Amino acid sequence: MNQPYYNFEIFEDAFRFEFESTSSEKTITKAILFQKTNLLEYYNLTLADIQPDGSNDIFSKSNNGDLEKILSTVIQTILVFLVYYPFAKVVFTGSTPSRTRLYQIVLSKELDDVKEKFEVIGFTEEKIETFQRNQSYLGFIISNKE
Amino acid sequence: MKTLVTKRQSTPKTQMGRFATLEEASQYKTNLVNKMLAKIKNLEKVSN
Numbered sequence: 001m002n003q004p005y006y007n008f009e010i011f012e013d014a015f016r017f018e019f020e021s022t023s024s025e026k027t028i029t030k031a032i033l034f035q036k037t038n039l040l041e042y043y044n045l046t047l048a049d050i051q052p053d054g055s056n057d058i059f060s061k062s063n064n065g066d067l068e069k070i071l072s073t074v075i076q077t078i079l080v081f082l083v084y085y086p087f088a089k090v091v092f093t094g095s096t097p098s099r100t101r102l103y104q105i106v107l108s109k110e111l112d113d114v115k116e117k118f119e120v121i122g123f124t125e126e127k128i129e130t131f132q133r134n135q136s137y138l139g140f141i142i143s144n145k146e
Numbered sequence: 147m148k149t150l151v152t153k154r155q156s157t158p159k160t161q162m163g164r165f166a167t168l169e170e171a172s173q174y175k176t177n178l179v180n181k182m183l184a185k186i187k188n189l190e191k192v193s194n
Binding site for chain 2: 058123
């Protein structure tokens with residue numbers, strides 16, 4: 001992986017991860033949860049900011065100047081999750097369309113590194129296909145190659 | 147004639163997207179993803 005990412009902690013048999021987004025101005029605790037979906041072996045990934053009051057915000061704009069590093073960290077946690085659960089398929093989307101586009105940019109940068117070992121799928125309302133750069137997707141699915 | 151000026155109330159900050167627990171936040175997104183997955187499965191059936 002070429003993109004910088006934050007160190008993270010693993011909890012609850014790798015269903016939950018935490019890391020800190022840091023800048024000279026502030027530190028924000030981020031949490032990631034993998035949760036079962038209605039489809040067997042498909043897991044949803046949720047990224048949330050843990051607020052000072054303990055609440056969890058999935059739409060917050062922390063403006064810490066490190067969004068790409070955060071999203072690279074998210075991808076790292078997916079790869080770890082897939083070590084724990086080799087048959088899992090991780091579905092993820094941004095909480096907003098602009099965030100989904102950023103995931104796409106980060107995935108594009110990481111693709112050459114991950115495509116040997118991992119299957120990366122992009123999907124829209126009309127199609128599901130192997131992830132292609134320069135395509136717009138609603139979300140992504142990453143799994144180990146069989 | 148005096149003009150009645152009503153002070154405009156500020157819009158309350160949205161709390162959309164804020165959840166008491168990470169599990170609740172995740173459940174919200176998982177529900178959305180379940181809908182997406184249902185569509186994906188339909189797409190797969192069509193393509194097969």
